[in-house]
Amino acid sequence: MKEFIYILVSAIIVQTPLFGQQTYPTLSVTKGEVVEIRSALGQGTLFDTSIDKVRAQVDQFVTTGLDVPVPKDLAGGYTHEQHKKNFLILQKAGLLFQITEEEKYAILIKETLFKYREMYPKLERHPSTKSYARGKLFWQCLNDANWLVYVSQAYDCIYDWLSEKERKELNKELFVPMANFLSVETPRFFNRLHNHSTWANAAVGMIGLVMENEDLVQKALNGLPMSKEALKDNDGGSITLKGQKKAGFLAQIDFSFSPDGYYTEGPYYQRYAMYPFLIFALALDNSKPEVKIFEYNNEVLIKGVYALLNQTNAKGEFFPLNDAQKGMSYFSRELKLALSLAYQYGTKDPSLLSLIELQESVPLIYSGMQAALAIKEGKTIPFVKKSVMLRDGAKGDEGAIGILRADKEGEVDLIMKYAKHGMGHGHFDRLSYSMFYGEQEVLQDYGAARWVNINQKDGGGYLKENKTWAKQTVAHNTVVVDEKSQFRGKVKAADAIAPTSYIFDVDNPNLQVVSAKDTNCYTGVELQRTMILLKDSSFENPLVLDLFAVNSEEEHDLLLPYYYKGQLMQTNIDFKQSTTLSAMGESDGFQHLWKEAEGKAAEGVTQINWFDKATFFTLTSTTTASDNIITAHIGANDPNFNLRHDPAFFLQKKGKKGRTLFASILETHGKYSRVSEFATNAYGSITDITIIDNTSEYTVVNFTNKQDEEWTFIISNKQRSDASKHRLTIENREIKWGGPFTLFKNELEQ
Amino acid sequence: MKEFIYILVSAIIVQTPLFGQQTYPTLSVTKGEVVEIRSALGQGTLFDTSIDKVRAQVDQFVTTGLDVPVPKDLAGGYTHEQHKKNFLILQKAGLLFQITEEEKYAILIKETLFKYREMYPKLERHPSTKSYARGKLFWQCLNDANWLVYVSQAYDCIYDWLSEKERKELNKELFVPMANFLSVETPRFFNRLHNHSTWANAAVGMIGLVMENEDLVQKALNGLPMSKEALKDNDGGSITLKGQKKAGFLAQIDFSFSPDGYYTEGPYYQRYAMYPFLIFALALDNSKPEVKIFEYNNEVLIKGVYALLNQTNAKGEFFPLNDAQKGMSYFSRELKLALSLAYQYGTKDPSLLSLIELQESVPLIYSGMQAALAIKEGKTIPFVKKSVMLRDGAKGDEGAIGILRADKEGEVDLIMKYAKHGMGHGHFDRLSYSMFYGEQEVLQDYGAARWVNINQKDGGGYLKENKTWAKQTVAHNTVVVDEKSQFRGKVKAADAIAPTSYIFDVDNPNLQVVSAKDTNCYTGVELQRTMILLKDSSFENPLVLDLFAVNSEEEHDLLLPYYYKGQLMQTNIDFKQSTTLSAMGESDGFQHLWKEAEGKAAEGVTQINWFDKATFFTLTSTTTASDNIITAHIGANDPNFNLRHDPAFFLQKKGKKGRTLFASILETHGKYSRVSEFATNAYGSITDITIIDNTSEYTVVNFTNKQDEEWTFIISNKQRSDASKHRLTIENREIKWGGPFTLFKNELEQ
Incomplete structure (x- = not known):
């Protein structure tokens, strides 16, 4: 009635x-x-x-x-x-x-x-x-x-x-x-x-x-009409982009989204921009259906919604790439609009309904009602996040975000960044990675130095330390060369050229590989990072094998930071704690790091074991006795208490030329309950990593666990084709395989 | 069938x-x-x-x-x-x-x-x-x-x-x-x-x-039979206690519990000891009912269970007093036994059933079945934690733990400690306090420096830093005199005499007062701390008014630490950050504190505003320009990374003799969401605190908020009787009241 x-x-x-x-x-x-x-x-x-x-x-x-x-x-x-x-x-x-x-x-x-x-x-x-x-x-x-x-x-x-x-x-x-x-x-x-x-x-x-x-x-x-002037904003970003010939809403869509729906400023800003993109699109669809705005550019607006959803952790929080306040998630008002519209104007994907149910409300528009009715009709199926490469650049050929995931939802999210710089909100963080285990950060990306809308922190705007710390290379889990930021911290130079995607292969859920190269961010230095997410019944949780190769004719000092969370529990090296703490440097972000302790690395592998919440983590890295390990925390030169005083450790290799490889395995293991006070599997399983070969042609590493099981991983550094055929002699054994990489377990000799 | x-x-x-x-x-x-x-x-x-x-x-x-x-x-x-x-x-x-x-x-x-x-x-x-x-x-x-x-x-x-x-x-x-x-x-x-x-x-x-x-x-x-020797354990605690004439299980009950069921080592160890106390009691009740063990000493074993439950925060975690690993809670196996037995052998208190339901299991014994049947019959009612003083000492006359609570469950737990030392597991923390707001720590008690059962941390035992840091006075939110720990860190001296309970009045839920004195922990120094939990419609959340009085004939340096959690947002003083960090001292725990910044306090009140999780906090303290404010974090002289690097700030008053008062108000206020990015009520409301009088007879303070509302709090420092009558002339007004304290709001003059 x-x-x-x-x-x-x-x-x-x-x-x-x-x-x-x-x-x-x-x-x-x-x-x-x-x-x-x-x-x-x-x-x-x-x-x-x-x-x-x-x-x-x-x-x-x-x-x-x-x-x-x-x-x-x-x-x-x-x-x-x-x-x-x-x-x-x-x-x-x-x-x-x-x-x-x-x-x-x-x-x-x-x-x-x-x-x-x-x-x-x-x-x-x-x-x-x-x-x-x-x-x-x-x-x-x-x-x-x-x-x-x-x-x-x-x-x-x-x-x-x-x-x-x-x-x-x-x-x-x-x-x-x-x-x-x-x-x-x-x-x-x-x-x-x-x-x-x-x-x-x-x-x-x-x-x-x-x-x-x-x-x-x-x-x-x-x-x-376009202006001829080269203008800058107050963050130092260019107002007019190189080669920009048009402006307005359609140009924003053309320029900002890659064919995969990735937005060049990163997910935090994509979330923010999705509201005007989608609400104006909806209005256009209602008033000017002839524009076919939702079909524009291969339906890139709808793809953008999926790109955003795939850039979230188990709590639905966006990966804090570039300038991003941590904690922003798909529970934001912008995503409520986005999910209903993606449902209605996309393929009526029933897995979106599961996220709409989590949001516990729909926008009061037609698509909100359609989603609500579909939920009531029981159409919901789970949304499954995928391992996915989100290419950057309007044509999709300017680097990418590579996301490797273990197949159990939320178990592991590994995010490697080799995308474009991201304009004024970009960070100098090429080839960095961050990782989540379930709902917890294991290796963090710092995000932005900002408290959005909190007045006492400089009116809620970007803090000075966003530029002096958060954007700098040393604030990220990537190699820093000669204690300088990539591109010497110049946005214009960074914006001009992107890293190169080399491999992204997630066909085998037990052996997922991402690899990318950069030859521009440090003059005369070639960088290649290859990350492998490996599931094997010999290990409790997926392993991360990280091969960071540096090649240069000149000598350079190399530093690889790890921004871990939690408490350092044990290492196999002797740390000498400083009696007074000094900043690690004077510029490029080093001025914000208090150096706490230093130790000579082990000859062979250096191991660092830490604990956070209820889980243990162990990093095993190939080192020589001439390498150093440094521990530090953020907070130096921070007179207004604008920085979080989070901890870090660093692998340092000084005076390297030619080919250098940081080969590491990060293990997630064990459990500890503060109620039962039971600890299980508190130590890592990896005992050794050996670099067998590291040429311009191939990188070959062996790794061994406590049960003396041994694996070999090989990647071709030049031939990325799946059709390529390879043959190598390693320790008198001839190995043959097809495709750019291979992993095999060595049989024990009896 | x-x-x-x-x-x-x-x-x-x-x-x-x-x-x-x-x-x-x-x-x-x-x-x-x-x-x-x-x-x-x-x-x-x-x-x-x-x-x-x-x-x-x-x-x-x-x-x-x-x-x-x-x-x-x-x-x-x-x-x-x-x-x-x-x-x-x-x-x-x-x-x-x-x-x-x-x-x-x-x-x-x-x-x-x-x-x-x-x-x-x-x-x-x-x-x-x-x-x-x-x-x-x-x-x-x-x-x-x-x-x-x-x-x-x-x-x-x-x-x-x-x-x-x-x-x-x-x-x-x-x-x-x-x-x-x-x-x-x-x-x-x-x-x-x-x-x-x-x-x-x-x-x-x-x-x-x-x-x-x-x-x-x-x-x-x-x-x-008792030995005559004076023996010590490996933690330096006495094996035989002064005046100890008997031993065994009945002596343990006599000695360890106060008449309120408080266990002198604190709740973490009480939880642990409750298992043998109760399981042996149950066995005795079954085999030797003539012992009437559950009635022994005014049913102190059952009272012990209630004492434990009242020493938990909103998550059910025990307050980490003395040596205690944080996170231990009423979900432990010991408390599962304890709750069923307290139900069966106590008064069949139906509110215990609500906690048993939370535990999601019962022990497989008769009382477990009785509790399970009562739950099935729908007898459960909520367990309401109370503001309660838990007296210490076998006769209940050796200090206490004073717990003030706001009447909304979990909103505020304020714990002031003026109990006995607690033997080998005691901390030198007389008159310290800690506070929880809902499930979050606002001012923390560090707990123990230990990872129980985690092998890589010294076999899971107490770490060296437990003694050098966690037990020391400076590790607690209480006044440190001349940078030395109470009793010079000597357990035997501390064990010998307890602080004195002065007032514990929670009859009025809007004005709850606890006050205690100590004249022993520092020679020639009288300490009295009075804490007031005040609910008033002018403030968003209950206020904590903290009056810490120090009196001495000789000059002393006084330092009051605040172990806050979260990020310092703003202060009204100019901090000068150190360019190199040094330890704050060489002993008594100061060797573990890195001094970060220092500033001259404001003449009038110093305000420090911080943020944690989703809430803001502001501390307003009376200071003069000769006082100092210091910020620091834990972690110096910690070669094995055994300490958490938590932050602190300190109010420092140097060269004080006669009567000195630290008068402070701690406000809990506002909300911030990282999803909506809305901040509300981010600033505190208190604008001024004035010490009107601070004699051996009376302490009188005024405080004012942004709406220019003004309150006066008066406490008699000598007459604690409810029947006492008082008359004071303050700023030409005559004030009369009955009982040891009063709070009133001043009418504004037109």
Whole structure:
């Protein structure tokens, strides 16, 4: 009965007169979709519980109204947080009005918009001068664009409920000026290829669609005429990219996504950018279906959602590549929109429903209802994360992120980074890797030095230490040459050329291999890292075999950091602890490391055993007695306590020329309970690693465990073809195999 | 039908001939109880699922048998862990045999016991010489006693199933020698008042009960004749206590527990000791009901269980007072026994059932079945932890642990320690406090420097740094005088005299007060700490007002450490970071602290704001410009990486004589989500604290918040009676009140 009444009421609304050509709403839901949504209410779906949650958030402001203060503060401060709250609440109020037809929501939007209409024409740019593109409501245009992306949806939902006079006034005094401000008045922001500018393109386009202002929509899609100047932003990133010939929303899609849906700034920013990409795409699909935006570029927007999901750990948190605040996950509001749309506009993939169930709410739009109904119908199947290479670059030929996973979900995520630099948010971290075991970080990527929106930390923006520490090479688990960062820390040089993907082979889940090369980040130095994730019944958990080869004609000092988590338990070398601690250097991030202890490495293998949460880890590395092992922790030259004081150890090989190989195995093993106080398998199993050969042609290593079982791994460093045939004589045995690598177990001689 | 058969079968068994006077089993279950247990099986209770779990653990060894290796290793090593596994499995096998009547379990026990019978007579004391009381199966007698406490239960369960010849052989060749070894052959271990010796007493008593050997039972209950020598153990603790006139199990109860059930070594060791206390008590109650052991000393054993439960945080983890490994909780096997027995032999308190449900299993004994049946009948009610003072000392007049709690479970646990020293496991931590907010530590007690049973950390025993760091005063949140530990770090002096409880008043849940004094730990220095947990609608969460008063005729340097968790966010003082880090001192724990930064305190109040997990914390302290603030982290002089590198800050007041007051407020406030990236209430609310008066008679402080609300707290330092009447003139106002303290809000002057 209830549904019937809804249909009847909405049928009447459908027949109200139209303005211009358009039926409202038109952005995130259409009139027809609203009718369908109303008819499906009350079945106890996730959509119903989502409405209840959203009502609870919005209803508290229905009587009090929303404050619209004169802009003053940075992120974390009152005026910033209030304007942010306003746009989030108004967008929700708009959908509630459409779905419930309760006028109180429309009134809340109208009254708030007229407060903005009063204030906005009087505003100059924000008093803070921190941004190269200062906003009016916020300290940077980015946040003004956020505001307009959300508020245009609210406006759309009440557009035909407002009087013509009200619409005209709001269009003329608030929305057209705001759209102009974000575009023609701030062209170097609007025309940039960058996640911030994607928000601006979407904002201008969406308000254009609401106002039926085709000029704004075209600017949004195709940008403004290109400037000739070479401009920089306040982080030192280039405003105009080399060879950039177009701008606007379509150019953002072309440029930012690789054919695999990887976004060059990394998953943290991809998550952020996916909202304007997808919400404007949805609006375009509703208003301009002829654009076929979801099919654009081989459906790259939908691929982008899958790329994001595959870049998460067992907790759903994005790998903290490049500038990224740790902890951001697929539970974010952006991913709630993304999953429903990927379900609806993709292949109706039922495995996405399992993640939507985890999110415990759906967006209040048509695709949210479709996902909720499918869940109710029991269509959900588990989402299985895969070992996957996500190529970078618009053509997919500029490096990649290689992700190796053990087949038991969440058991091991190994992430090797050999992607493009990632522009202003990139880190100098080529060939670094990080690793998760279940929900825990084993080797960490530091992420960004920033507390987003926490005011006491420099207004929530990037801290000075983000540049001096977090971006530097030594802050990552990759070889540092001569205590300098890759490309001497120059973004422009790093942006110009990517590493080379050499092998990514995950066909055999028990022997997954990724290998990449870089010859640019250090002049005259060739780097190749090969990582193998090996499952073998001789070992409790998958092993990581890591072969980091360095080749140079000149002598160089090499340092390989390991940012482990937890407590160092035991090593086979004698450490000498410093009696006073000094910084490890003066620049390139070394100034932020306190050197704690140092020891001569063992001749043969150096072993370091540590413990974190409930698990033990052991790293076994080939070393000679001329190598050093250093332990350190972060925190030197940090007067404002901006850095986490996390520990690290380093393998150091000084004065190396020719071919040098860091060969290591990382074992995950054992368990310890603080309740039962039982420890099992607290020691690693690997006893030896031997470098048999390391030429430009082949790298060959043997490794042995406590049961005297021995394995040999061989990789061809020149022939990557699966069809290649190889023959090598090792220790008087002739080995033959096909393809670029092989692993075999040696029979024990009796 | 099934139950009927069980009864029939067991009725037959009851009629088998008896040996001596006794019916078997007799220790943890009796023949009659077993009949009742069998008849209650199969109702889907927690007891049924517990049997399934225990079967799964034991069945894997039924065919393989249990290895009985020649003792060699320390904790964490193979032989140690195997013998430990053996006793745990055998005890379970015994109960399974009784309950299921499946002979395979009896056979497993018999075969294993005969392996021990073969080996034991040939054993010398363990090759490791680390312990003052070396065992035979293990490196210390303690573990041999553990073995016998568990295995005597297994033996009891098959005693009348064995042939007389088998019994005689095992008694003569294994169990009597073992009981003699633990008692007459190791008298300074057996006669000690200590948790280790409680295990020995119980072991000898329990095997005595099984073998109907009254001599052993009497030794267990009353000890051996006392030695005249003053002996020490290998940790430097006294073997014989001052004035100790008796030994044995009853003396352990008399001496170790206060009338409130607090155990002087602290909750970590109480948890460990509760197993032999309770299992031997149960055996005595079954075999010698005339002892009325559960009523002994005003039912102190049952009170001990409640004392333990009240010393846990929201995760059920024991407060890590004295030597304690963090993470030990009421999910331990000892507490599983304890809760069932406290239910059965206490008041059948239905709130205990809620914790038993959390434990997800019950012990396979009669009380376990009774608890499981009560849960099935729906009798469970929540267990509510209380604000409670747990007095220390056999008479309850030697200090206490004061626990203040906010009434919302888990919201705040504030633990102030003014108990006895706690013998060899005590820390020099008088008047220190620690705090939990929900499941997170806000101010930590370091606990012990030890990884129990992790072999690579010195065999799992206490590390050198336990003495040089963890026990020292500076490792705790209490005032350190002249950079020396209390009592100059001498256990004997500290053991001799306890602090004085002054006030513990929790009648008003919004204003809870604990205050204690010490005049002994520093010669010529009077210490009094008063802590107030204040709930007021002006503050988001309960405030902690901390008044630490120091009085001395001579000049002293005072230092108050705060071992916070998380990231320092902001302060109102200028810190100068050291360019090289040095240890803060050379002894008394200071040699383990790296000094990081120092700043002149503010004139008025110094504020430090930090963030951990999702919550902000702000400490506001009265300071003058002559005070210093120091930040540091643990880890100096730690060549084996035995310490956690946790952070701290310190308030330093140098060259003070007469009366000095550290007046501070700790606020818990705000929230931050790394997913929504919203921060709320990130700053504290307190703006000022003023010391109005601090005489031997009264301490008076005002404090103010951002809304200019002002409060005054007054405590009488001499009159603690609730009946006392007070009159004071403060800032020209006359204040009158009754009782030792008062808090009032000042009206603002218009």
